[in-house]
Amino acid sequence: MSERTNTEPGPAGAGWTERYRGSVMNTFGDPQRVLVRGEGAWVWDADGNRYLDLLGGIAVNALGHAHPALVEAVTGQLGKLGHVSNFFTTPAQVTLAERLLQIVTPGGAPAGSRVFLANSGTEANEAALKLTRRHGGPARPRVLALEGAFHGRTMGALSLTHKAAYREPFEPLPAGVEFLPFGDLAALEQAMADDVAALFLEPVQGEAGVRPLPDGYLAVARRLTRDAGALLVLDEVQSGMGRTGAWMAHHQLDGGAVVPDVVTLAKGLGGGMPIGAVVALGEHAATLLGPGQHGTTFGGNPVAAAAALAVIGTVEAEGLLAHVTETGAAWRAALECVDGVTEVRGAGLLLAVQLDAPVAKDAAAALLAAGFIVNPVREDAIRLAPPLVLTAEQAATFVDALPAALTVARQAVSA
CATH class of the missing domain: 3.90.1150.10 (Aspartate Aminotransferase, domain 1)
Known part of the structure; x- marks a missing residue:
């Protein structure tokens, strides 16, 4: 070889x-x-x-190494405009947000849906956690995640990550996260209550050894979170962007009928360029994080956005x-x-x-x-x-x- x-x-x-x-x-x-x-x-x-x-x-x-479409998109954009602050926008940023809403929700994104562009998966999950805190407020201090979960290594994302070797050197971590046994619906039903802000799930747990959620789990999770007023956050950082044969791995679970409240993306999204995204779905998405409540210097920059658009276009064209x-x-x-x-x-x-x-x-x-x-x-x-x-x-x-x-x-x- x-x-x-x-x-x-x-x-x-x-x-x-x-x-x-x-x-x-x-x-x-x-x-x-x-x-x-x-x-x-x-x-x-x-x-x-x-x-x-x-x-x-x-x-x-996602497209391998040195794919011509990605090389052309990055060099072409860099030759025109490489970076602007987020006091401004660019056509690449806006177009990418629109395309992400289309591929994350093939049936049509609910009214009010919005996208926040970051630089990595851990940053996307960090933003999603802040978003859920804004949703829940003091009345909803609890956040649920699963044993085996990996959501990143920044302090907020690390609080959602289960592995003790990753967590313990940096404790105390942000409080309120509880880990439930993987795939155990009875444990999920028992834990869910009106003081839960969000449930974070990976449709496929990558770092735990590529473990897909069991059949039926996601649909029940959607029902329980909706009934409790909690957000359902799906971490598609590793499993999204065509990795499993669909744009999102959750499109292949439980008949593809589950529409989450938040989806986080990164990894394959940029095809090698650093980019992450928080896709918030529904009427409250536009107001959960308002001006001054979150930010990024490099997130949504035109070069990374052009790369992501090239990935999406090539996946479709090929x-x-x-x-x-x-x-x-x-x-x-x-x-x-x-x-x-x-x-x-x-x-x-x-x-x-x-x-x-x-x-x-x-x-x-x-x-x-x-x-x-x-x-x-x-x-x-x-x-x-x-x-x-x-x-x-x-x-x-x-x-x-x-x-x-x-x-x-x-x-x-x-x-």
């Missing part, structure tokens, strides 16, 4: 890694490779090795929703037949390969040496979130390589 394969970075990569250690804060550990260019679903490192990128920057590079559905289904079926794979979760091109042993980290290392970039999202599961332009032939090469990588991983663990 790779032009050359190495278990460790070569001389050029090792040099850059040493410089990285001396200058970049150690929040991620040593980089696995130093990447220098990409094309489509391929990337190359500083030592000339080629890799099939099956992680896509963690579901970010029929990528249908392509993702077809490619993902075939890939999933093939992966389920690999010895050592017990389950494949997810939809479209957001999948988790569940293994029969806790060897995911060693398997990912063996795959990297063989020319594949994947993510050991759990000790016993590998996450796949490749560019939406991944071909069936490219996907098949991974299926062919996986058995050998699992063998190497088992040997490493047993040694």
